[in-house]
Amino acid sequence: MTPAARIAAAIDLLAAFTAQPRRPADAIAHEFFRSRRYIGGGDRRDVNDLVWGVVREYSRLAWWLEREAAPITPRLLLLAYLVLVQHRAPAALFMPDLYGPPPLNPAELELSAALQKQELLHPDMPMAARLNLPEWALPGLTARFGEGLAEEAEAMQGQAPVDLRVNLLMGTRAAAQAALAGEGIVTETTLHSPWGLRIAGRTPIATARAYTSGLVEIQDEGSQLIAAITGAKPGMRVADVCAGAAGKTLAMAMGMANKGRITACDVSAPRLAGAARRLARAGVDNAETHLFTPGDKWAKRRAATFDRVLVDAPCTGTGTWRRNPDARHRTNANDLAELVAKQYDILAMSSVLVRPGGVLVYATCSLLPEEDERQVDRFVLEHPDFTPVPLAAAWEDAGLPGEPPGAGPHLLMTPARHGTDGFFAAVMRRAS
Numbered sequence: 001m002t003p004a005a006r007i008a009a010a011i012d013l014l015a016a017f018t019a020q021p022r023r024p025a026d027a028i029a030h031e032f033f034r035s036r037r038y039i040g041g042g043d044r045r046d047v048n049d050l051v052w053g054v055v056r057e058y059s060r061l062a063w064w065l066e067r068e069a070a071p072i073t074p075r076l077l078l079l080a081y082l083v084l085v086q087h088r089a090p091a092a093l094f095m096p097d098l099y100g101p102p103p104l105n106p107a108e109l110e111l112s113a114a115l116q117k118q119e120l121l122h123p124d125m126p127m128a129a130r131l132n133l134p135e136w137a138l139p140g141l142t143a144r145f146g147e148g149l150a151e152e153a154e155a156m157q158g159q160a161p162v163d164l165r166v167n168l169l170m171g172t173r174a175a176a177q178a179a180l181a182g183e184g185i186v187t188e189t190t191l192h193s194p195w196g197l198r199i200a201g202r203t204p205i206a207t208a209r210a211y212t213s214g215l216v217e218i219q220d221e222g223s224q225l226i227a228a229i230t231g232a233k234p235g236m237r238v239a240d241v242c243a244g245a246a247g248k249t250l251a252m253a254m255g256m257a258n259k260g261r262i263t264a265c266d267v268s269a270p271r272l273a274g275a276a277r278r279l280a281r282a283g284v285d286n287a288e289t290h291l292f293t294p295g296d297k298w299a300k301r302r303a304a305t306f307d308r309v310l311v312d313a314p315c316t317g318t319g320t321w322r323r324n325p326d327a328r329h330r331t332n333a334n335d336l337a338e339l340v341a342k343q344y345d346i347l348a349m350s351s352v353l354v355r356p357g358g359v360l361v362y363a364t365c366s367l368l369p370e371e372d373e374r375q376v377d378r379f380v381l382e383h384p385d386f387t388p389v390p391l392a393a394a395w396e397d398a399g400l401p402g403e404p405p406g407a408g409p410h411l412l413m414t415p416a417r418h419g420t421d422g423f424f425a426a427v428m429r430r431a432s
Contacts, residue, residue: 001039001046001099002097002099002100004093004094004095004099004100005099006043006046007050007078007093007100007101008099009036009039009047010050010051010078011075012032013029013032013047013051014054014077014078015074016028017074021330024324024326024327024330025326026324029048029051053085054077054078054081055325055329056132056157058329059129060125060129061077061081061084062129064122067124068114070107070111075108079104079111079112080115083112083115083116084120085120091109094108131150131153132153132157133328134328134329134331134332136332137318137368140318140368140370141368143369144367144368144369145414151416152367152415154416155414155415156321157322158415159322160320160322161198161199161419162198162202162218163190163198163199163218163220163221164180164187164197164199164216164218165193165195165217165219165250165251166195166215167214167216167250167282167283168195169254169257169283169284173195173197176197176210176216179209179210180208180210183208183210185205186199186201186203187199187200188200191221191405191418191419192221192402192404192418193221193224195251195254196219196221196224197216198221217247217251217278219247219251220423221418222319222365222420222423223247223248225413226248226312226361226425227247227248227255228251228255229395229398229400229427230252230308231397231398232252232253232256232262232307233260234259235256235260236307236308237260237306237307238256238260238263238306238307238308238310239263239265239302239308239309239310239350239353240252240264240265240312241265241346241350241353242265242266242311242312243264243265243275244275245275245278246272246279249264249275249279250282252308253279253282253286254282256286258284259286260286261286262286262287262288263287263289263290264287264289264290265289265290265298266289266291267291276289299349303352303353304352306354306355306358307358308358308361309350309351309354309359309360310363311347311350311360311362313342313347313362313364313375314339314342314346315343315364315366316339316366316368316371317365317366318365318366318367318422319364319366319367319414319424320421320422322421323421336371339371340370340371343371344375344379347362347379348379348382351386354386356430356431356432357430357431358429358430359427359428360430361428362375362379362426363425363426364423365423367412367414367422371424372412373426376388386428386431388410388426388428389427389428391404391406391409391410391411391427392407394411394427405417405418410425410426410427411423411424411425411426411427
């Protein structure tokens with residue numbers, strides 16, 4: 001593809017994002033390239049770099065377009081990105097070309113000239129735009145990080161690393177690291193997870209034998225720690241209430257050494273079908289799945305029968321914004337309010353599953369206090385038979401090595417402090 005053709009493709013993909021604002025951008029991008037197989041690997045990377053660059057810088061670019069009284073369109077967002085971020089002359093890229101975009105018109109040339117006199121960050125830029133954060137999330141993130149918000153926001157701008165969890169049912173971490181090295185994949189051990197490896201650079205993993213055989217799974221270190229802190233052990237009965245694709249189910253099943261019983265529950269049949277396939281590939285044979293349906297009596301029939309219950313609640317995903325930068329623009333204040341209500345209902349419903357003396361773990365991939373500590377505070381106030389377990393004690397009870405990553409009452413992982421996605425987890429024990 002010519003440079004102009006790559007610009008045209010990037011504009012088309014951004015337009016596809018705009019046309020489906022509530023759909024995850026990575027799914028749209030997958031369909032876009034699948035229907036354009038003529039776009040080669042190198043061109044695809046270049047188009048992706050342009051498009052995801054615009055998505056990551058959207059708030060700042062949109063502010064500049066509004067300041068210049070220009071409409072916020074995919075074409076002008078890309079033009080602003082080329083000028084303000086890449087410091088390129090867009091007129092040389094919007095050239096007459098069989099597969100390129102139309103040349104810049106007089107108004108666009110004027111906008112380009114105006115932007116070329118500016119820097120991306122401007123003194124008049126409000127905090128939300130300066131930090132590339134949506135207005136609706138700013139109060140919660142400010143309450144969480146205070147003066148450290150700018151550092152965390154900058155970390156959210158970066159590329160997320162690829163972390164792997166070694167499947168101890170199939171081999172040791174050292175053996176997995178050696179197997180990956182034999183395929184040219186260099187890794188380093190994670191700092192806090194005893195099961196984790198981090199890939200150096202952007203080496204593909206999906207075709208590696210260590211991955212296809214089930215020896216390793218892709219899982220952020222923070223997510224691994226959520227599973228670890230449940231303290232799931234051989235012989236226990238464990239429920240993963242919002243299992244999704246079963247990433248944490250897999251990790252807990254591994255800790256149980258295929259002894260006991262673990263149930264992965266979800267409201268999505270396709271997700272549970274994918275979970276079943278992953279469990280089989282990983283050599284897990286002590287797991288079952290359960291599909292929640294309207295009027296389901298499953299939880300009522302199994303009340304007070306589980307040693308460990310994990311509620312990995314649906315949330316805004318603020319902790320994963322460096323991995324899913326479009327999510328910050330797909331979510332709004334109404335979504336937050338609806339999720340907060342749903343989270344509490346799921347937590348309260350799931351608590352009936354915990355046996356006396358058992359443990360309930362509430363987790364999110366959100367960094368907003370209203371989805372995290374405030375939910376826990378409300379829950380223990382209304383359910384006095386549950387008592388929060390301090391992080392240090394929960395870490396020790398789970399048999400995890402070293403010191404926990406933080407001194408707070410709950411587990412909190414952040415991109416800037418720990419190099420992981422943002423995760424929260426609270427451990428609560430039910431009275432005997």
